[in-house]
Amino acid sequence: MSLPTYQNFIHGKPMANKSKETFAVTNPATGEVIYHVEVADEFIQQEAIKSAKEGFSVWSAMMPIERTRILNKAVALLRERNDELAKLEVLDTGKPIQEADCVDIETGADVIEYYAGLAPTQLGTQQPVGGDFFYTRKEALGICAGIGAWNYPIQIACWKSGPALAAGNAFIFKPSEETPMGALKLAEIFTEAGVPDGVFNVVQGAAQVGQWLTNSPDIEKVSFTGEVGTGKKVMQSAAASNLKDVTMELGGKSPLVVFEDADISQAISAAMLGNFYTQGEICTNCTRVYVQRSVYQAFIDELKTRTENNIVMGDPLDPNVNLGALISKKHQELVLGYIAKGKEEGATLLTGGNAASPASAPNGYFVEPTIFTDCTDDMTIVKEEIFGPVMSVLVFDDEDEVIARANDTELGLAAGVFSKDIQRAHRVIHQLQAGICWINAYGNSPAEMPVGGYKQSGIGRENGVETLNSYTQTKSVYVGMSQIESPF
Ligand code: NAD
Numbered sequence: 001m002s003l004p005t006y007q008n009f010i011h012g013k014p015m016a017n018k019s020k021e022t023f024a025v026t027n028p029a030t031g032e033v034i035y036h037v038e039v040a041d042e043f044i045q046q047e048a049i050k051s052a053k054e055g056f057s058v059w060s061a062m063m064p065i066e067r068t069r070i071l072n073k074a075v076a077l078l079r080e081r082n083d084e085l086a087k088l089e090v091l092d093t094g095k096p097i098q099e100a101d102c103v104d105i106e107t108g109a110d111v112i113e114y115y116a117g118l119a120p121t122q123l124g125t126q127q128p129v130g131g132d133f134f135y136t137r138k139e140a141l142g143i144c145a146g147i148g149a150w151n152y153p154i155q156i157a158c159w160k161s162g163p164a165l166a167a168g169n170a171f172i173f174k175p176s177e178e179t180p181m182g183a184l185k186l187a188e189i190f191t192e193a194g195v196p197d198g199v200f201n202v203v204q205g206a207a208q209v210g211q212w213l214t215n216s217p218d219i220e221k222v223s224f225t226g227e228v229g230t231g232k233k234v235m236q237s238a239a240a241s242n243l244k245d246v247t248m249e250l251g252g253k254s255p256l257v258v259f260e261d262a263d264i265s266q267a268i269s270a271a272m273l274g275n276f277y278t279q280g281e282i283c284t285n286c287t288r289v290y291v292q293r294s295v296y297q298a299f300i301d302e303l304k305t306r307t308e309n310n311i312v313m314g315d316p317l318d319p320n321v322n323l324g325a326l327i328s329k330k331h332q333e334l335v336l337g338y339i340a341k342g343k344e345e346g347a348t349l350l351t352g353g354n355a356a357s358p359a360s361a362p363n364g365y366f367v368e369p370t371i372f373t374d375c376t377d378d379m380t381i382v383k384e385e386i387f388g389p390v391m392s393v394l395v396f397d398d399e400d401e402v403i404a405r406a407n408d409t410e411l412g413l414a415a416g417v418f419s420k421d422i423q424r425a426h427r428v429i430h431q432l433q434a435g436i437c438w439i440n441a442y443g444n445s446p447a448e449m450p451v452g453g454y455k456q457s458g459i460g461r462e463n464g465v466e467t468l469n470s471y472t473q474t475k476s477v478y479v480g481m482s483q484i485e486s487p488f
Contacts, residue, residue, distance in 0.1 A: 005036040006180070008044045008204050009187040011051035012197035018043040023177055023205070028094030028325040029316050029364040037180045040203035040212075048172050048201045049218045052143040055198025056170035060140045064119040067166060071116035073193035078109040078158075078186075085185055087317070089154055092179040094325030094364065095278050096316045107445070108158030108186075111463060114447035115166035118468050122167070131482045138472040140168035141220040141245070145213040147234065148175045149225045150327050151281040151387075154182030159462050160223045161186070161200055167471035169221075170199050174213060176226075177206040178327055214238050221245035221471070225283075227385075228411070228456050235459075247460035247470065249283070250453060251385040252413030254434060255406035256286035256442065257396075260294045262418035263440075268303050270416060270442035271391065276311065276369050277443065279324050280335075280389035284414035284436055284443065284451075288382055289393045290402050296395045300350060300373055303393070307351050311369050315360035325364035326388060332365040335388030339370055342381040347372035347392070377405055385411070399428060407433045412454030416442045435461075 005022055007014035019041035024033045040048065059067070078085070086100035093100075126135040146160035153175050164171045175183040183202045190200045203209055207230075214222055214237040222244050224234045231250045238244035256274060258267040274286035291299045316324035326332045332355060339353050352370030357363075367388055375382050375392040382392045396402040406415065415434035419425045425439045435453045438444070445451055450464030461467050 003033060003035050005038060006184060006204075007038045008040050008048070009184055009202040010044065010047050011054075011201070012191045015044060015047060017041045025092065025178070025180060026328070027091050028327050029361045031329070031363040031365070034091055037204045039205040040174075040209045044203060045209075045212055048203050049143070049216065051198035052170040052172055052201055053198070053218070055196055055201075056140070056142055058196040059165070059170060059199045060168040062168070064122065064166075064168070067168065068116045068119045070194040071112055071119070071162070071165060074189050074195065075109045075113045075116065077189045077193055078105055078112070081185075081189070082106065085154060085182070088181050088185065090316050090324075092153060092181050093150065094316055094327060095281075096321045096324045098319050098322060099278060104152060104155050107447075108155040111159050111447040112162040114463075115162040115468055118465065119166040122468065122472070129478075132478065132480050134476055134478040137475045137477065138167075138469070139475050141471060141473055142169065143219050144169045144171050144221040144223065144471065145216075145219045146171060146173040147210050147213060147222065147224045147226065148173065148183070150176035150178040151278060151283070153179035154186060156225050157183040157186050160225075163467045164223070164471045165195070165199060167468055169471055172201045172203060172213065172219070174203050174205065174209055177204070180204050210234070211237060214244070215241045217242045219244060221247070223247040223249075223462075225249040227251055231458075245470070247452075247462065248458045249462060250413070250456065250458045251387075251411060252283050252285065252453065252457050253288060253383065253385050253409050253411045254284060254286045254414040254416070255288045255290055255432065256416040257402050257406060257418070257428060258289065258291045258295070258299065259417070259419040259421070259424065260292040261420045262295075263420065264295055264299055265302065266440065267418035268299065268306060270418065270438075271303065272306065274416070274442045275391040276307075276323060276389050279326055279367070281327065281387050282443070286414070286416050286442060287386065287390065287392060288406070289391060290396045290406060291393060293395050293397055300371075300393060303371060304351050307369050307371060313356055313366055313368070314358040318360060321360075323366075323369060323389065325361065325366050327365070329365055331388070332367060335367050335386055335390065338381055338384070338386045338388070338390060339367075342372045342379065342390070342392075345379045345381070346374070346376075347379055347381060348374040350393070352389070377408065383409070399424065403428060403431045407431075410456045413457035414438075
């Protein structure tokens with residue numbers, strides 16, 4: 001059977017490229033190619049900009065409440081098609097259907113709904129100055145671009161396009177070349193909901209297509225999700241081309257601090273969620289788990305038992321499976337390389353540590369849920385983002401010590417504290433250098449809550465009111481009401 005080839009989505013429909021260049025997409029749970037996608041060549045790139053210019057002029061002129069109505073139709077379609085979209089997301093990413101079914105599309109739809117609601121609330125200001133006055137308007141930026149990572153493809157496309165479109169911008173989105181399907185489905189849904197042609201275009205390809213977006217003088221802002229190193233390149237090119245605005249959602253190596261007065265079982269649940277959900281491929285993961293000495297042994301005993309008994313690896317389309325396949329063979333090898341380094345550098349392997357070949361998905365890129373104990377701060381596994389199911393557990397004695405150790409990193413995406421002492425919990429979290437923090441919880445990210453990194457984990461925020469503002473620019477209009485005083 002010949003496999004389908006999907007085209008770029010430009011001006012409300014699929015558009016053929018001229019170069020005929022394509023790339024293959026592999027299902028990480030089977031290792032098999034499942035479809036091909038046309039690369040956005042020069043012709044597609046030109047058409048994407050031409051179309052976005054047209055789309056912008058129509059969309060930005062609409063009343064915000066009209067945009068609300070249209071975006072809410074898209075939200076309804078996303079929810080209606082949840083199961084079908086979740087399945088496609090599993091085929092692209094290898095993550096368990098039990099996650100995709102209730103998280104990926106739902107949290108994407110929530111964010112678009114949130115910004116659809118905010119669109120008509122954007123107010124300007126007015127202020128008298130002597131007899132004159134000025135007022136401000138919030139205006140859309142123009143054409144904005146989004147570049148996505150492969151771990152939450154449709155959610156990332158929704159989180160980026162939701163505020164951009166609500167504020168009246170046109171958007172060109174490039175998904176990761178590993179997971180191109182979700183964005184195409186979102187584009188179809190936007191069109192069906194009544195979003196005018198050209199307001200949401202999807203261009204496909206790898207770094208080169210991303211570089212074209214960041215270099216394009218017609219694009220006013222780029223919102224990027226990916227690795228720190230790529231983020232630096234994106235920012236350089238955004239500055240060099242036309243001083244584009246940027247939002248950067250980058251990597252993390254986040255600490256979870258478990259004090260001796262914590263509910264230990266709850267803290268273990270958080271540590272497992274923050275290391276094994278989406279087989280560890282989550283930017284905010286708490287991959288450095290600091291446990292106070294007096295509860296350390298009890299913590300690792302229960303953690304080992306639960307990890308060995310409660311994790312089900314296998315075909316991610318099976319609703320009982322709760323640990324899926326890593327995104328690619330290359331990434332599986334990278335994660336296994338980190339595990340080898342952990343052993344070499346003297347960490348104790350508590351459980352896991354190997355590639356896996358579950359009976360229901362023998363050719364998938366699986367890695368066992370892996371826990372290292374006796375870790376020290378200078379080990380590679382404790383310092384570098386692994387982006388796989390690998391947890392490092394460290395022991396600490398007192399509060400000041402753990403704060404200093406938790407902050408000793410160039411990254412600052414997220415952090416968590418478990419303690420029943422409310423004063424301590426707040427005191428510690430206020431001193432941790434991270435943008436997304438949890439107390440007695442981990443990983444929750446509602447549309448209303450701004451998320452983004454400190455230090456090299458990012459610039460700007462997604463979600464929350466401030467992100468809508470970041471897709472607008474303020475125009476001040478001074479109005480003279482009296483005779484102009486002039487020396488000329
Ligand atoms: P990546 O940096 O390799 O790629 C991200 C995207 O950038 C892809 O679409 C890729 O094609 C594109 N790209 C690559 N080179 C480019 C260039 N020079 N110019 C423009 N675009 C380019 O990241 P990845 O491997 O896809 O994703 C994993 C990383 O993403 C991890 O570091 C993870 O922490 C991070 N991440 C962060 C968040 C967050 O919200 N902070 C969320 C998810 C993932």
